[in-house]
Amino acid sequence: MKGNYGSSSRESRSENRGKRRKTNLILNMLIGLVILLIIIVSSIIFLGGNDEETAGKQVDDKKTIQENGSTKDEDTELDNQTENRSDNEEQEEGKEETPEKQSEDVAKENDDNSKPVIQAPSPEKEEDAVVTNGGDSEEVNKTIENQSWQPIGTSQVGEHVSVYEQDSVDWSEMTQALSYATGIDHDNMTVWFLGNNGHNKSVGTVSAKNQKQKYRVYIDWVDGQGWKPTKVEEINK
Template sequence: MSSSRVNKYEKRRKNTKLLSMFTLLGSFLVIVLLGLLIFGGGNTEPENSQTSESSSQEEKSDSNSASEEQDESAENNPDPETDSPEEESESTGSSDTEETETEQVEPSDDNVAEAYTGDWEPVGTKQSEPHSIDYNEGSQDREEMQKAVAKATGLNEDHFTMWWIERNGDGKVVNTVSDSDETETYRVYNKWVLNEGWQPVKVEKLKKNDQKWRFE
């Protein structure tokens, strides 16, 4: 009987020890799991933060690269609306060349379609003073008169016909001319300016060439 009790007592003690061990082991496992959950979750944030920081740096880098490309493009391709020095000088040159303003005046006879005066400059001369008019073809006066006629009428200096030169007072002449097709005929009133040559002072556009009869 006493041996049986001892055995029962030993079995209970062993069972109690086993139960205590299982309880401790279970507690340990729970603690380990909780630790993993706590510390594992905490490690996630730095990784995400690091990833986001890296992305931000990449975006900044891309932005800087794009900005540098734009700056480089702006240097290589200036604004097309900005005038280059050449364009500015060209436009300045064209503004200096202005047409002479003219004023309508009364025609001198019925053959005049329109008449006008203008503030034209003398054409210049290679002749010395005192000046004496040479009416002959090929003379210096004839060449300089042609320049004055072209200046006042817009005719091509080398492609018009001078039909007649008429004296109109001291140092004054009237040139009757027409274009090469004889579709436009003009009387151009020129005067001699001392040391500066012939200066056109009035133009009359004619209805018909009233000097051509001289050569028919």
């Protein structure tokens, strides 16, 4: 009896130890599984967070690039609009200035046309000049007449009528005749008087600028040829 009891006790202890080993193995496996799950979950959380952060950064970067691109496009468009507006303003100014410039050109052309287109007469021959002391009045120092004087030419056509207005063609041609008779340069000549001396006849008083000596010049109109000097008086007044 005693031998059978001891054998049964050993079998029970052996069975209990086997159960404990199985239990420990299962527990170890469960613990390992839990640890593995923890590692996996932690990895997912960590890597997922990085992916989200990276994705968010990429989205932010893309948004920033798009915003910068939009801003750059807006700036470029604004610059183009400003440049186009400036070009349009310059073109408008050019268009506005064009009529004025055309008017100035027309006025200049009219002024040029108003000036007599005359052919300079041949130089006078000094040997043909007849100089006489005195004259028709006491104020005349000497009188000069020259047969070589010629008409100065004219741009006028049709019947001639003397015009004593300073901006007229006739006035300009008369002063040219006074300059020709006295030898005073037209641009350096002062006209003190120019008036009527009868039908198609005129008389003028001139001097060189900055000089006191005056000359009275008599001129006659020759149809189709212009004004011709006939007499020059050196006067003392």
